Amino acid sequence: MGCFNQVSSVLLLSWLLVLLLCTEESLSRKPPLLRSIPRGRYGRTHRHPSLSPSTLQDFQTFYYDQTLDHFNYRPESYTTFRQKYVVNSKYWNGPNNSSPIFVYVAGEWDLTEGDYTSIVADIAPQYQALMVYIEHRYYGESIPFGSREEAYRNASNFGYLSIGQALADLAEIITYLRKNYSAEHCPVILFGGSYAGVLASWFRLKYPHIARGAWASSAPILDFSDIRPRDEYDTIVTNDFREASENCYNTIKKSWAIIDKIGSHPKGLEYLSQKFKTCSRLNTSKDLKDFLFGTFEDAAQYDAPPDYPVSTICNAIDGLPPGTESLTRIFAGINATFSLDCYNTTPDSDASLKMDPWTWQVCTEYMVSTGLSTNVTMFPRNYRRYIGADQCMSLFGIPKRPHWLVTEFGGKDIKLILKRFGSNIIFSNGLRDPLSVGGVLENISDSIVAIKSTQGSHCLDMDLMSPNDPDWLVSQKKKILSVIKGWIKEYHADLGISGLDLRLEI
Structure with missing residues (x-):
């Protein structure tokens, strides 16, 4: 009986193959049953080169005692957790020169050394910038309640994971660092890609007194409601x-x-x-x-x-x-x-x-x-x-x-609204990236600009610069960095100082 079943299975599989070969051209396509599952997360799959041990030593890891709940005054709101951030001060010219602070915003991933190999590390030397990398709450090592098991245990504990709380985390850490480094007059520029780019752009709108500008690469801020x-x-x-x-x-x-x-x-x-x-x-x-x-x-x-x-x-x-x-x-x-x-x-x-x-x-x-x-x-x-x-x-x-995110941060009629309200945001996109459908693809004002390329893909312009970069990618990066350079020079002019000699080289 077992041999018969094996032979039957082989014959059936062979029959299916014949059916496939004979009928695939004439099959009508029927809509499948719907069963909702999560979309693929906005991950980062670009390859990142390894850093040498000597280079890694320049990146120092710290932990900030972060407030669990920034928006309530219940006793449990004052609970803290350790939020990871990384600082590289190798190229920083110090507060006396109002040298910039580049803040790399991490998204829905663990902050690792792969994040240190973005364009931020490439341009920090010529901008003489302090590099700061901040991990998102509930990811990596930045876990409230002492463990992932406890933090993820139920909706009550998960309830402190929100975009509003994450933006407030950034505000606290950046403010703390500016004070700790006596850098209150050092312009802060945020860098973020994908979901982190959404955070960077919204941070600039919500906390303009903390960040001078934000670069949001492949940020689908119109992908809601x-x-x-x-x-x-x-x-x-x-x-x-x-x-x-x-x-x-x-x-x-x-x-x-x-x-x-x-x-x-x-x-x-x-x-x-x-x-x-x-x-x-x-x-x-x-x-x-x-x-x-x-x-x-x-x-x-x-x-x-x-x-x-x-x-x-x-x-x-x-x-x-x-x-x-x-x-x-x-x-x-x-x-x-x-x-x-x-x-x-x-x-x-x-x-x-x-x-x-x-x-x-x-x-x-x-x-x-x-x-x-x-x-x-x-x-x-x-x-x-x-x-x-x-x-x-x-x-x-x-x-x-x-519809809450659109209520809180806007999105509908974005050009009409932000033209008179926001400033100093770069939205960059590659039009081969499907998420560009939710991106800002046209200039909103002179200082909220859209920089795009028809050949680009998701967050590609935030990768390390390479001699193998095609001309269109080099051009896109130059345009972005030229805008950032303008923000810094403008800030120095507002302070009444000559600032740094910023030479844009790619």
């Missing part, structure tokens, strides 16, 4: 792949229906698990589609030199012999990107999501737009990967507040 249709993100992903190869785009576009068709058969999930070398057997075809979605979206978001993952995927898809069926091509594209022994397609469990601070932030404040446009993408229509209100209620027992 349906200011922009959500699926514009996947429109850019689609355009990136279609630009690389029309055949690649078509192969991906028709693969979803094929996956659903095969997955609906009794042994179909077993076949798909083998086909895509999943680390464990697929429970649903949606798990595989979510994995592929995330891979294609990340490839577009971080489509940067020298690897150019979109081209890597498409070259592998197109490079197989004529007649190769679609899913073999899709797997070739995935494997060309990662080349792993197996691929983890298992979705995060509710238990792990309940212990994830970014999931908390997505469930409370940082909720992306969910509106739809009429754009045609290479993904199934109405497909959802981000977390929904019902799942947030299940995880944390709290309702979403989808």
